[in-house]
Amino acid sequence: xxxxxxxxxxxxxxxxxxxxxxxxxxxxxxxxxxxxxxxxxxxxxxxxxxxxxxxxxxxxxxxxxxxxxxxxxxxxxxxxxxxxxxxxxxxxxxxxxxxxxxxxxxxxxxxxxxxxxxxxxxxxxxxxxxxxxxx
Amino acid sequence: xxxxxxxxxxxxxxxxxxxxxxxxxxxxxxxxxxxxxxxxxxxxxxxxxxxxxxxxxxxxxxxxxxxxxxxxxxxxxxxxxxxxxxxxxxxxxxxxxxxxxxxxxxxxxxxxxxxxxxxxxxxxxxxxxxxxxxxxxxxxxxxxxxxxxxxxxxxxxxxxxxxxxxxxxxxxxxxxxxxxxxxxxxxxxxxxxxxxxxxxxxxxxxxxxxxxxxxxxxxxxxxxxxxxxxxxxxxxxxxxxxxxxxxxxxxxxxxxxxxxxx
Amino acid sequence: xxxxxxxxxxxxxxxxxxxxxxxxxxxxxxxxxxxxxxxxxxxxxxxxxxxxxxxxxxxxxxxxxxxxxxxxxxxxxxxxxxxxxxxxxxxxxxxxxxxxxxxxxxxxxxxxxxxxxxxxxxxxxxxxxxxxxxxxxxxxxxxxxxxxxxxxxxxxxxxxxxxxxxxxxxxxxxxxxxxxxxxxxxxxxxxxxxxxxxxxxxxxxxxxxxxxxxxxxxxxxxxxxxxxxxxxxxxxxxxxxxxxxxxxxxxxxxxxxxxxxxxxxxxxxxxxxxxxxxxxxxxxxxxxxxxxxxxxxxxxxxxxxxxxxxxxxxxxxxxxxxxxxxxxxxxxxxxxxxxxxxxxxxxxxxxxxxxxxxxxxxxxxxxxxxxxxxxxxxxxxxxxxxxxxxxxxxxxxxxxxxxxxxxxxxxxxxxxxxxxxxxxxxxxxxxxxxxxxxxxxxxxxxxxxxxxxxxxxxxxxxxxxxxxxxxxxxxxxxxxxxxxxxxxxxxxxxxxxxxxxxxxxxxxxxxxxxxxxxxxxxxxxxxxx
Ligand code: SF4
Ligand code: SF4
Ligand code: SF4
Numbered sequence: 067x068x069x070x071x072x073x074x075x076x077x078x079x080x081x082x083x084x085x086x087x088x089x090x091x092x093x094x095x096x097x098x099x100x101x102x103x104x105x106x107x108x109x110x111x112x113x114x115x116x117x118x119x120x121x122x123x124x125x126x127x128x129x130x131x132x133x134x135x136x137x138x139x140x141x142x143x144x145x146x147x148x149x150x151x152x153x154x155x156x157x158x159x160x161x162x163x164x165x166x167x168x169x170x171x172x173x174x175x176x177x178x179x180x181x182x183x184x185x186x187x188x189x190x191x192x193x194x195x196x197x198x199x200x201x
Numbered sequence: 202x203x204x205x206x207x208x209x210x211x212x213x214x215x216x217x218x219x220x221x222x223x224x225x226x227x228x229x230x231x232x233x234x235x236x237x238x239x240x241x242x243x244x245x246x247x248x249x250x251x252x253x254x255x256x257x258x259x260x261x262x263x264x265x266x267x268x269x270x271x272x273x274x275x276x277x278x279x280x281x282x283x284x285x286x287x288x289x290x291x292x293x294x295x296x297x298x299x300x301x302x303x304x305x306x307x308x309x310x311x312x313x314x315x316x317x318x319x320x321x322x323x324x325x326x327x328x329x330x331x332x333x334x335x336x337x338x339x340x341x342x343x344x345x346x347x348x349x350x351x352x353x354x355x356x357x358x359x360x361x362x363x364x365x366x367x368x369x370x371x372x373x374x375x376x377x378x379x380x381x382x383x384x385x386x387x388x389x390x391x392x393x394x395x396x397x398x399x400x401x402x403x404x405x406x407x408x409x410x411x412x413x414x415x416x417x418x419x420x421x422x423x424x425x426x427x428x429x430x431x432x433x434x435x436x437x438x439x440x441x442x443x444x445x446x447x448x449x450x451x452x453x454x455x456x457x458x459x460x461x462x463x
Numbered sequence: 464x465x466x467x468x469x470x471x472x473x474x475x476x477x478x479x480x481x482x483x484x485x486x487x488x489x490x491x492x493x494x495x496x497x498x499x500x501x502x503x504x505x506x507x508x509x510x511x512x513x514x515x516x517x518x519x520x521x522x523x524x525x526x527x528x529x530x531x532x533x534x535x536x537x538x539x540x541x542x543x544x545x546x547x548x549x550x551x552x553x554x555x556x557x558x559x560x561x562x563x564x565x566x567x568x569x570x571x572x573x574x575x576x577x578x579x580x581x582x583x584x585x586x587x588x589x590x591x592x593x594x595x596x597x598x599x600x601x602x603x604x605x606x607x608x609x610x611x612x613x614x615x616x617x618x619x620x621x622x623x624x625x626x627x628x629x630x631x632x633x634x635x636x637x638x639x640x641x642x643x644x645x646x647x648x649x650x651x652x653x654x655x656x657x658x659x660x661x662x663x664x665x666x667x668x669x670x671x672x673x674x675x676x677x678x679x680x681x682x683x684x685x686x687x688x689x690x691x692x693x694x695x696x697x698x699x700x701x702x703x704x705x706x707x708x709x710x711x712x713x714x715x716x717x718x719x720x721x722x723x724x725x726x727x728x729x730x731x732x733x734x735x736x737x738x739x740x741x742x743x744x745x746x747x748x749x750x751x752x753x754x755x756x757x758x759x760x761x762x763x764x765x766x767x768x769x770x771x772x773x774x775x776x777x778x779x780x781x782x783x784x785x786x787x788x789x790x791x792x793x794x795x796x797x798x799x800x801x802x803x804x805x806x807x808x809x810x811x812x813x814x815x816x817x818x819x820x821x822x823x824x825x826x827x828x829x830x831x832x833x834x835x836x837x838x839x840x841x842x843x844x845x846x847x848x849x850x851x852x853x854x855x856x857x858x859x860x861x862x863x864x865x866x867x868x869x870x871x872x873x874x875x876x877x878x879x880x881x882x883x884x885x886x887x888x889x890x891x892x893x894x895x896x897x898x899x900x901x902x903x904x905x906x907x908x909x910x911x912x913x914x915x916x917x918x919x920x921x922x923x924x925x926x927x928x929x930x931x932x933x934x935x936x937x938x939x940x941x942x943x944x945x946x947x948x949x950x951x952x953x954x955x956x957x958x959x960x961x962x963x964x965x966x967x968x969x970x971x972x973x974x975x976x977x978x979x980x981x982x983x984x985x986x987x988x989x990x991x992x
Contacts, residue, residue, distance in 0.1 A: 076644060094776055
């Protein structure tokens, strides 16, 4: 029997509302607003109130998938990493770094965006890294 | 001994007798409901701002109906528990209540009719203070009907249909909520159609709204809806002599006043 | 945003344009409504649609989509003629005023009315209301930027703020509301084709050297990369062979979906990292399961440059992994060095060491203080609630002459309606999260198009019936919502719904500078389905 609230930041719009994820025995069971937060002041919109709604959804991807003869099959992480590593390396050497392109994400954290552009610039050697800032 | 220390002692003592105590936790200034299991956690015990703890009890009891639990209750939260128990939403048999009286300032802020618990309480913390009349409701009561209607119209036009008023309400627990039914409230519209969304909620909470103001505190548009509910509560008191949250034995009037008028 | 969400409350006048604030940024929207109601701040809303904000506004200007340069120039013209310009601010802090003054003089109220449809008297009232306010704030969103003249629209907003001295003080500013929770952060972190983290441009050898040294590599490219839309085109031409897409769904979010699908299919390798099998992931060769925000630590930066913590609540679902873990593991697998972090907090240390505007940001400070607004340059710096106080970043604020231009595709006989796209309250972006959230999906379970009652009557379509929308790029079918939210000749469709994907119709024409597609205007035809 464990119940706690984890303070976090809303995953939807850019307003920056804070919310609590209510965690009961390791599952997120609900959302609560954060009273006294400078931006959200104890309120949320309907999306914020439902920010827990998709976390445990049955559609969540739980294993890497690899396409084989047009169909996806589940794969282990090692296999997936090796495949990507091999192919990216050979494209880079055969066609040059600018034959690779990377889309980062306005839904991922700062740290993840930083790492993906670092990987693209420092390792792949291209500035072909963007995200949907304009969309 | 200040209020927080007194509360910490009371919760600590209770922890020896129950499996967990539902109270507020304060983490770096952010306060939220929490289930305290160990005395060591009590450094992080919090006092305010309040959150609807009865709803947390309901959530935990859903999973653990047999668990022996404690809960810290303010006046409004005790009133809420009483109404929830009457509707089988919480089972009070296994629950020990620590009562927390609100300060005069807190009571003022909430325009609270009874800022201390007294019915279910096993241990008391804090000094009782005086009730505070609901001036917002009184002012509205003085107005002409037409004026009131236009006031509510302009208020409800600010609504962004976040459902916070319902979500935050410990008395709103229907598995199928009328507010979500297309038949009554056209879905997907912002603001929601006037006046069905708001009047349905007002009617549904009649007889169980205990004036904890959680709805209003969570409303991003600052719609003073508890004033409306307070007026309904007064009417119901006059009509049926029923006051929600006062007495565990008192049965709520089963029919809505509207149906009686018809 | 130049200013904070909080100090909108200090504005005497708020001009909202191109932002359906209560639906897109609801908690900013209600804050503005409260400033209007509780403090009497004047509210001007310029929007072609009768959105909730318009109902509450003191003045609602219903401009034609894409005509923003015209009416903004027109407001400036009136403000200058009425001697409401802030001459001291203009003289001390800006340059280029004379040219702008000359240019806007041509935007007389009757010219503006002809272009934008805004009645002359309303324009005049708006100009006076904004111009006379002690503190006036402009709030805008994608309705301003998603045009082929988007950059001009933004410049016009900036000109208006500058000639009235409405910058660098609380309650003023030019305040774009960023759409996604971390779009600000992704830009700050250099997930853009031309800048390293902190907007340090890739074409400046000093910055390249700095990052190469810090990362222990050589050979970072000084060539500006391809933007999303350009990547798609390059993929179709076979120049881009492989793409790695983390947490984005261009099939639904980019203009001209059919074209996007063809381009992604032309790739030799498509890797998609996401939490659901999105429409884009369905086209991938390899799909990597990332984690949702609830399963990892990190930071998001909100629209007012506010850095806040994201905290892990539950362990990763199944074998999924946090996205930062995946990037590190893949990089290491490929032999890259410098990808062995113990935690996101450690990554932030590196970010802070390389990004001057984030230099003072650390997890410990965020934990204690709740948030920091950049620029935050040292561990003592309390952060910056509003930019441009006393001085602009570049010294003097430059005013740019901007002229009205028609959107790239205007209605004609064949495609007589203007289509504008956007979001609604209940869904988010391509819906991969919200459409899997039962309560949100219940509110708005299917695609729709807002059609004016008179147009609907002419088409013989009633509310709730299916209609076909056709553009030069494709067609979709959606339910008609017959409503006077839209004026005659304009229809609105949200882009959240894969089964009625508005971006099948939209025009990929780009703003030449910002490379933003013109989502807000394209020409369509309607037919009863
Ligand atoms: S709760 Fe609503 S307004 Fe607040 S950040 Fe989330 S989506 Fe935006
Ligand atoms: S509003 Fe009515 S139907 Fe909905 S939860 Fe409350 S009482 Fe039940
Ligand atoms: S909390 Fe306020 S804004 Fe939200 S649904 Fe209720 S009345 Fe409307």
